[in-house]
Amino acid sequence: MSRDICWKHRHIDRRRLVGAxxxxxxxxxxxxxxxxxxxxxxxxxxxxxxxxxxxxxxxxxxxxxxxxxxxxxxxxxxxxxxxxxxxxxxxxxxxxxxxxxxxxxxxxxxxxxxxxxxxxxxxxxxxxxxxxxxxxxxxxxxxxxxxxDNVEGGRIAAQALAELIGETGKVFVVNTIPGISTTDQRAEGFFEGLADYPDIVDLGQEYSNNDSTQAASIVNARLQSDPDLAGIFGTNLFSAQGAAVAIEQAGLQGEVKVVSFDAGPTQVEQLESGTVDALIAQxxxxxxxxxxxxxxxxxxxxxxxxxxxxxxGYSIVTEETIDDPEIARYLYVADCSEIAAAGASPEAEATPAA
Incomplete structure (x- = not known):
């Protein structure tokens, strides 16, 4: 049975001094x-x-x-x-x-x-x-x-990818560099999340050394060894960029689903073009x-x-939600003037870790 994904976003209150x-x-x-x-x-x-x-x-x-x-x-x-x-x-x-x-x-x-x-x-x-x-x-x-909360973000990525592939098929993680706390936790949360989907085959992860070209090579090799690959999770901007390029070059966009952590301009373009299917924006x-x-x-x-x-918090960005101002404000920028133009400002409550 398909589960409903809770697409949520949380943000902090810039007026509240959390602290001492x-x-x-x-x-x-x-x-x-x-x-x-x-x-x-x-x-x-x-x-x-x-x-x-x-x-x-x-x-x-x-x-x-x-x-x-x-x-x-x-x-x-x-x-x-x-x-x-x-x-x-x-x-x-x-x-x-x-x-x-x-x-x-x-x-x-x-x-x-x-x-x-x-x-x-x-x-x-x-x-x-x-x-x-x-x-x-x-x-x-x-x-x-x-x-x-990167572990939770990884779990949500697993849930999102599971929904996209109908909760069945082979999935693979393109990670960045071992020993980076955030991406280690995203992968941890992703693999934990996959445990809820017994019909999904976990193919593990490989590291791209934070290089999009290397990430593309990794995915190309994986497509050769597993041509029935159903989905990919990229743990950061460069890993996901490379994965999306490889999928597009193989002519498999729409067939192999890609969920990407982060929401830089290139990833947004890939989402709009259909080579990436969902972004998890920090x-x-x-x-x-x-x-x-x-x-x-x-x-x-x-x-x-x-x-x-x-x-x-985080916001889930899809083709359907990208034009929502409450989502668009969290897309990453190359210049601060872009944030000012979008009206981005944190206006809600700080969320302390448990």
């Missing part, structure tokens, strides 16, 4: 207060640096737009940097250079959940408040993590906005947030 009130009552202090109070007395703006997972990616551009919007509203100074590739060996020295410039806070999307622990600890040891955004590390040393603007909001709250009060794991 509960911990303030407990007197929790993570950093020395003298410097913060002196800065407040001088009325100097807090300096916050956002370190993206990779520069130029529309997801991170949208995140930076949200961060800048919050900084403008709260009177903070924001700088945005990022490595040229999603690679911890490039991100770690970038973080070290930022630490030398002594900002008040750093928001970082760690490129590896293990390799970035030590560099982040160095920033904390230097007296800098560190928040992880989008991705996380295998340690609780950061003040807080603001991200999508809310990167909200993540960036919330990160700066929480950083300013923390710097102003010097107390730990009440919630250290905060999740924003």
């Amino acid at each position: 009130s509960a911990a303030a009552g407990l007197g929790i202090t993570l950093f020395g207060t003298a410097g913060l109070r002196a800065r407040a007395a001088q009325d100097e703006p807090y300096r916050i640096v956002l370190i993206q997972g990779v520069t130029g990616d529309e997801f991170y551009v949208s995140m930076a737009c949200g961060a800048q919007a919050a900084a403008d509203e709260l009177g903070a100074e924001l700088e945005v940097q990022g490595p040229e590739r999603f690679d911890a060996t490039l991100q770690a020295p970038l973080l070290s250079a930022v630490v030398q410039s002594a900002p008040d806070a750093i928001l970082i999307a760690p490129n590896d959940r293990a390799a970035m622990i030590a560099p982040i600890q160095e920033a904390i040891d230097a007296g800098i408040a560190v928040f992880t955004v989008d991705t996380f590390i295998d340690s609780d040393i950061a003040v807080a993590n603001i991200a999508s 809310h990167p603007f909200d993540i960036g906005y919330m990160g700066v909001q929480m950083a300013v709250e923390f710097l102003s009060t010097d107390t730990a947030p009440a919630e250290t794991e905060v999740t924003t």
